[in-house]
Amino acid sequence: MLDRFDKLVLPIPLVARSFIVGLNLSNMPSSHAVPQEDEKLTPKNQNKTREGEPVSLKDLAEHLGLSPTTLSLVLNKSPKASAIPDETKERIFTAARELKYRPNYLARSLRVQKTNTIGVIVPELSDGYSAMVLNGVEAALTTAEYFYLTASHLHKEDLLEKLPRLLVERQVEGIIAVDTPIRFEPSLPVVNVSGHDEVEGVTNVILNHQHAAELGIGHLYNLGHRRIAVIKGQEFSSDTNVRLETIKAAAAKRGIPIDTRLTVQLLGDSPSSEVGYTAVKSLLANGEDFTAVFAFNDISAIGAIRALDEMGLRVPADVSVLGFDDIYAAAFHNPALTTIRQPLFEMGSIAARALLERLSNGSDYSIPEEVSVEPTIIVRQSTARVSS
Amino acid sequence: MLDRFDKLVLPIPLVARSFIVGLNLSNMPSSHAVPQEDEKLTPKNQNKTREGEPVSLKDLAEHLGLSPTTLSLVLNKSPKASAIPDETKERIFTAARELKYRPNYLARSLRVQKTNTIGVIVPELSDGYSAMVLNGVEAALTTAEYFYLTASHLHKEDLLEKLPRLLVERQVEGIIAVDTPIRFEPSLPVVNVSGHDEVEGVTNVILNHQHAAELGIGHLYNLGHRRIAVIKGQEFSSDTNVRLETIKAAAAKRGIPIDTRLTVQLLGDSPSSEVGYTAVKSLLANGEDFTAVFAFNDISAIGAIRALDEMGLRVPADVSVLGFDDIYAAAFHNPALTTIRQPLFEMGSIAARALLERLSNGSDYSIPEEVSVEPTIIVRQSTARVSS
DNA sequence: TCGTTTTACTAAATCGTTTTAGTACGGATA
DNA sequence: TATCCGTACTAAAACGATTTAGTAAAACGA
Numbered sequence: 088m089l090d091r092f093d094k095l096v097l098p099i100p101l102v103a104r105s106f107i108v109g110l111n112l113s114n115m116p117s118s119h120a121v122p123q124e125d126e127k128l129t130p131k132n133q134n135k136t137r138e139g140e141p142v143s144l145k146d147l148a149e150h151l152g153l154s155p156t157t158l159s160l161v162l163n164k165s166p167k168a169s170a171i172p173d174e175t176k177e178r179i180f181t182a183a184r185e186l187k188y189r190p191n192y193l194a195r196s197l198r199v200q201k202t203n204t205i206g207v208i209v210p211e212l213s214d215g216y217s218a219m220v221l222n223g224v225e226a227a228l229t230t231a232e233y234f235y236l237t238a239s240h241l242h243k244e245d246l247l248e249k250l251p252r253l254l255v256e257r258q259v260e261g262i263i264a265v266d267t268p269i270r271f272e273p274s275l276p277v278v279n280v281s282g283h284d285e286v287e288g289v290t291n292v293i294l295n296h297q298h299a300a301e302l303g304i305g306h307l308y309n310l311g312h313r314r315i316a317v318i319k320g321q322e323f324s325s326d327t328n329v330r331l332e333t334i335k336a337a338a339a340k341r342g343i344p345i346d347t348r349l350t351v352q353l354l355g356d357s358p359s360s361e362v363g364y365t366a367v368k369s370l371l372a373n374g375e376d377f378t379a380v381f382a383f384n385d386i387s388a389i390g391a392i393r394a395l396d397e398m399g400l401r402v403p404a405d406v407s408v409l410g411f412d413d414i415y416a417a418a419f420h421n422p423a424l425t426t427i428r429q430p431l432f433e434m435g436s437i438a439a440r441a442l443l444e445r446l447s448n449g450s451d452y453s454i455p456e457e458v459s460v461e462p463t464i465i466v467r468q469s470t471a472r473v474s475s
Numbered sequence: 476m477l478d479r480f481d482k483l484v485l486p487i488p489l490v491a492r493s494f495i496v497g498l499n500l501s502n503m504p505s506s507h508a509v510p511q512e513d514e515k516l517t518p519k520n521q522n523k524t525r526e527g528e529p530v531s532l533k534d535l536a537e538h539l540g541l542s543p544t545t546l547s548l549v550l551n552k553s554p555k556a557s558a559i560p561d562e563t564k565e566r567i568f569t570a571a572r573e574l575k576y577r578p579n580y581l582a583r584s585l586r587v588q589k590t591n592t593i594g595v596i597v598p599e600l601s602d603g604y605s606a607m608v609l610n611g612v613e614a615a616l617t618t619a620e621y622f623y624l625t626a627s628h629l630h631k632e633d634l635l636e637k638l639p640r641l642l643v644e645r646q647v648e649g650i651i652a653v654d655t656p657i658r659f660e661p662s663l664p665v666v667n668v669s670g671h672d673e674v675e676g677v678t679n680v681i682l683n684h685q686h687a688a689e690l691g692i693g694h695l696y697n698l699g700h701r702r703i704a705v706i707k708g709q710e711f712s713s714d715t716n717v718r719l720e721t722i723k724a725a726a727a728k729r730g731i732p733i734d735t736r737l738t739v740q741l742l743g744d745s746p747s748s749e750v751g752y753t754a755v756k757s758l759l760a761n762g763e764d765f766t767a768v769f770a771f772n773d774i775s776a777i778g779a780i781r782a783l784d785e786m787g788l789r790v791p792a793d794v795s796v797l798g799f800d801d802i803y804a805a806a807f808h809n810p811a812l813t814t815i816r817q818p819l820f821e822m823g824s825i826a827a828r829a830l831l832e833r834l835s836n837g838s839d840y841s842i843p844e845e846v847s848v849e850p851t852i853i854v855r856q857s858t859a860r861v862s863s
Numbered sequence: 864t865c866g867t868t869t870t871a872c873t874a875a876a877t878c879g880t881t882t883t884a885g886t887a888c889g890g891a892t893a
Numbered sequence: 894t895a896t897c898c899g900t901a902c903t904a905a906a907a908c909g910a911t912t913t914a915g916t917a918a919a920a921c922g923a
Contacts, residue, residue, distance in 0.1 A: 141662075143909060154873045159911055167912090170870050192645045193585045194909030197878045202581065204624075204645075213610045213803075218601040225600065225627055234645065236592075236622045239613055257580040257592075257622065274529075360807035389807045396809065415601075419748035419777045421784065421809040531879055542903045547881060555882090558900050582879035585908045 142186045151182050158183075162190070196258065205235050205442060206254030209265045210323070212239055214358040215386065215414050216431065220265050220280055223435025231443050235259075240267060242323045242356050247271075261442045265435075266325050276445040276454075278438045281325050290445070291457045292438045296326070299427050299462040300333035303381055303409055306425070306464055308341050311473035312379040312407060316349040318366055318391065320383040321356065327383070330411075334381060349377055353387055363390025371398050378406060378473045385410035385417045385426055392422070392469065403471035413465055422468035430460055530574045539570050546571075550578075584646065593830060594642030595625045597653045598711070602746035603774065603802050604819065608653050608668055611823025619831050623647075628655060630711045630744050635659075649830045653823075654713050664833040664842075666826045669713050678833070679845045680826045684714070687815050687850040688721035691769055691797055694813070694852055696729050699861035700767040700795060704737040706754055706779065708771040709744065715771070718799075722769060737765055741775055751775025755782035766794060766861045773798040773805045773814055780810070780857065791859035801853055811855035818848055 148155045153175075160168040161179045168176070182188075196202040207224060209217035221237070228235055236254060240246040247270040254262060261276040269279060273288045282291045307315055317334055320327035331350070338345045351366040363382060370377075371394065380395075382388035388410035392402050400406050402422055410417055410426035417424040437458060445454060536543045541563075548556040549567045556564070570576075584590040595612060597605035609625070616623055624642060628634040635658040642650060649664040657667060661676040670679045695703055705722055708715035719738065726733045739754040751770060758765075759782065768783075770776035776798035780790050788794050790810055798805055798814035805812040825846060833842060 144911095145909075155910080156873055156875095156912080157871085160872095163911080165912095170872075172871075175871080189640070189644045191585075191909050193581055193590065194878090195911070197579075197581045197585055197880090198909080198911045200878070211610070212613065213603075213606040215601075215603070215606075215803075218603075218606045221625075222599070222601045222627075225625070234624045234626070234641075237609075237613070237625055238622070239610075252577070253622075256577050359803040364807070386803075389804070392809065393807055415603075415747040415774075416777070416804045419752070419781055421780065532881095533879075543880080544882080544903060544905095545901085548902095551881080553881095558902075560901075563901080579879050582908090583881075585910090586879080586881045588908070 141191075142188050143191070144188070147179075147182060147186060147188050150186065151178060153179070202258045202260060203231075203233050204257075204259050205233060205439075206251070206257070206259035206262045207235050207237050207265065208250055208254075208262060208267050209237065209239055210267060211241055211356075211358060212237070215416075216384070216412065217265050219414070219431035220435035220438075223432035223437075224263055224439045225435075226432075227436040227439035227443070233439075233443070235263075244270070260446050263435075263438050263442060268323075268325065276442055278442045278445075279325075280434050280438045283325050283329055285456070288454070290438075290441050290455055292434050292441065293457060293459050294326075294429050294434075295459045295461050296329045296333045297336070299411075299429075300330070300337040302462060302464040303411075303427050304334060304337035304341065306466070306470065307379045307381065307407065307409060308338075308343065310379075310407065310470060313343050313473075314349065314377040315343070315345060315379045315381055316351070316367075316370060316375065316377040317345055318363060318380060318382045318387050319350055319352040321353045321362075323356070324383075330383065348373070349375055353383060358386070360386050360390030360393065363387025364394045365390070367391040367394035368397075371395070379470070380406060380408045382408060382410050385412045385414045385420075385424055388424055388426070388469070389416070389420055392420070403469050404474065407470035407473075409470055417465075418467065420469075424465075425467045425470040426465050428463045428465050430462075434460055529579075530576050532576070532578070535567075535570060535574060535576050538574065539566060541567070590646045590648055591619075591621050592645075592647050593621060593623050593827075594639070594645070594647035594650045595623050595653065596638055596642075596650060596655050597625065597627055598655060599627050599629055599744075599746060600625070603804075604772070604800065605653050607802070607819035608823035608826075611820035611825075612651055612827045613823075614820070615824040615827035615831070621831070623651075632658070648834050651823075651826050651830060656711075656713065664830055666830045666833075667713075668822050668826045671713050671717055673844070676842070678826075678829050678843055680822050680829065681845060681847050682714075682817050682822075683847045683849050684717045684721045685724070687799075687817075688718070688725040690850060690852040691799075691815050692722060692725035692729065694854070694858065695767045695769065695795065695797060696726075696731065698767075698795065698858060701731050701861075702737065702765040702767075703731070703733060704739070704755075704758060704763065704765040704768045705733055706751060706768060706770045706775050707738055707740040709741045709750075711744070712771075718771065736761070737763055741771060746774070748774050748778030748781065751778025752782045753778070755779040756785075759783070759786050767858070768794060768796045770796060770798050773800045773802045773808075773812055776812055776814070776857070777804070777808055780808070791857050792862065795858035795861075797858055805853075806855065808857075810857045812853075813855045813858040814853050816851045816853050818850075822848055 144155045144158055148158050157171065158179055161171055161176050162183060205228065207221065209221065212218060224235065236257060236259060238250040238254065240250055247268065251262060251271045255274060264277060264279045264282060266281045267279065269277065269282065269284055269286045269289055273286065277289045278292060279289050280292045282289065283293065315338065317331065319331050335345050351370050353362045353366055355362050363386060366387065367380065367390065380391050382391055388408050391408050395402055395406050402408050410424040413426045413428035417426050437460065441455065441458060532543045532546055536546050545559065546567055549559055549564050550571060595609065597609065600606060612623065624645060624647060626638040626642065628638055635656065639650060639659045643662060652665060652667045652670060654669045655667065657665065657670065657672055657674045657677055661674065665676060666678045666680060668680045670677065671681065703726065705719065707719050723733050739758050741750045741754055743750050751774060754775065755768065755778065768779050770779055776796050779796050783790055783794050790796050798812040801814045801816035805814050825848065829843065829846060
């Protein structure tokens with residue numbers, strides 16, 4: 088254990104690519120074959136505490152001549168420690184600090200049957216969406232002293248079934264799923280962000296999609312758009328269907344039903360704008376005629392703009408493009424995206440808080456089946472009044 | 476503690492329509508006040524296994540009339556189970572499946588002193604950079620059946636000291652830090668992605684910055700640029716100083732030293748393009764004269780383009796802009812960013828693999844102090860030959 | 864002065880596994 | 894016939910905490 092770091096002392100050429108040569112003495116052919124007693128090698132071995140090894144409560148108790156019970160009571164500031172004189176308490180705290188005692192969370196969790204850990208399942212970390220939600224989750228968890236294990240399912244069916252089981256084995260107290268179908272019967276409290284399946288025991292945190300569609304279609308309608316193309320999400324995304332349906336409804340309500348030839352679907356699971364680009368390319372290749380595009384998300388809106396641009400169509404002069412999500416990039420794209428904002432951070436934080444609440448209230452608690460949050464429309468440069 | 480969450484119910488006046496009514500029978504006022512024996516309520520309570528409660532190895536052993544030892548040996552396919560007849564083994568596996576036995580990872584980890592868990596410390600999840608690296612980390616960890624706990628320090632000094640300690644308490648086997656200064660003495664193997672401090676016991680995974688600067692400055696130089704502005708990173712970013720120094724060196728080598736009046740620093744810790752925008756705005760406000768901007772990253776390059784645009788300067792016609800990182804957004808920005816690509820996914824995956832290797836090889840292993848990866852230049856539309 | 868309470872602690876059980884060190888028995892070997 | 898070996902298992906310790914149920918001595922109250 089100790090000698091692990093000794094090797095680093097070696098002079099290392101600065102410029103990268105340098106690997107230190109293996110130096111473990113015991114493995115090296117020694118010119119004088121002197122048998123070595125390990126004991127003798129460590130003269131600084133006072134207080135019988137093995138340097139380097141973590142010190143346990145028992146070690147600390149022995150060092151102090153007290154029992155682990157007493158230490159536990161004092162260190163956890165249990166009310167049962169009231170009879171322990173302050174002087175002793177002080178001794179204990181001081182020793183704990185000096186010997187750098189760190190309670191073993193594993194042991195504690197096992198005993199008290201509580202891990203202060205939850206599991207988070209996301210489609211993929213780098214898709215922007217998940218990361219923003221995770222940020223909110225983390226913020227809420229941190230204040231409650233919880234940690235979380237993350238797992239990405241990458242849209243693979245086997246992982247959708249396996250990951251929850253693995254997390255449960257690791258004794259997470261609950262699970263937050265982000266934009267992920269629930270393919271397991273929940274043995275723990277589960278909160279799903281953007282989940283539309285109604286599964287017993289699962290709280291869904293969802294956007295008010297109807298409102299979102301109203302905002303988007305209303306905005307385009309008011310600008311004079313009547314032929315609106317819609318980019319539908321990938322099949323695996325839980326929002327895909329509601330998004331499309333609510334948009335259709337909002338359009339129909341205004342007497343401008345969405346032409347089915349004007350809906351294209353995102354294909355493939357790349358988290359880049361590529362998929363949006365391809366989708367709109369195919370729309371244009373079919374010679375369809377429209378004045379606005381309502382994209383599934385900002386990522387695909389950006390791809391759409393590229394596709395239109397390549398066909399010589401200016402955004403927003405010739406075609407308006409409306410995004411969804413309001414990711415960081417939206418505000419600084421050229422042209423800046425008009426978009427329907429989802430409060431992703433808040434959704435994550437609400438999800439985490441809802442989960443924690445369920446955890447702390449145990450079974451005598453009414454589980455909200457659904458919590459909805461409101462979208463807002465952020466008008467920027469990618470939409471404009473229809474020309475002509 | 477508990478009441479903290481009660482409030483949460485309030486600020487969601489939204490459309491939280493449907494709530495499942497509390498269903499715990501024992502809490503519900505019963506019309507026929509029959510005293511209930513819990514036993515009687517569960518007729519399917521065969522085999523004395525409490526429905527709902529997870530089944531332990533002991534439960535399973537009792538159910539089978541065998542000892543936990545035998546089950547453990549068999550379930551873990553220990554070579555010591557060779558004497559157990561196949562028939563018994565089969566019985567054990569079947570029962571485990573039927574009663575849905577899931578080993579408690581906590582207990583196992585405690586016993587075998589191995590958690591198969593590492594800790595990851597990042598500045599912030601939603602900054603794109605961290606998420607990409609994490610993606611790589613995860614990919615490498617998954618194949619080794621490791622999980623990881625994530626913690627964000629948000630550039631706060633107290634968290635930089637506290638988080639590693641919390642992770643160690645939770646018995647992580649090692650720590651991966653991403654773009655994070657090491658403010659603790661490592662008691663565990665630590666790998667730092669983009670770490671430039673040389674701390675004993677810490678392996679740094681870094682980009683070959685000199686090469687990156689050569690690629691960038693070389694590209695601009697070859698296009699005829701002689702007055703190049705440089706956007707320096709925030710003070711907290713570990714790459715900030717090397718990046719600037721190597722760029723200066725590469726420029727000086729070509730006889731076009733970077734004018735100090737042409738370097739601006741990113742300020743504030745927003746992960747949006749805002750900071751790059753502000754920086755270049757101030758450069759332009761000073762009336763500085765330059766034909767190219769070498770940005771600290773793609774995010775700030777995009778902000779720079781916006782700032783130039785607002786001043787009527789066309790990119791790349793009037794000013795070339797060179798980014799860094801090659802995030803997903805770079806390819807689809809308008810104009811598409813020419814950028815120095817960092818293999819972030821690979822860096823994460825290399826970091827994880829290096830850590831795992833250190834873990835599995837124990838002390839008799841030579842720790843590479845530094846592993847470097849190579850950048851590439853991706854030429855797109857934001858840079859062009861200097862006009863006239 | 865005796866009984867009760869308070870003070871200052873501790874022994875041992877417990878959480879759910881794994882692992883060490885067995886046991887008991889039947890059959891083969893010497 | 895005694896010994897050894899293989900088979901089929903098990904008891905108990907261990908991991909490192911928390912928690913229950915104490916104990917012994919001192920202080921207090923009647």
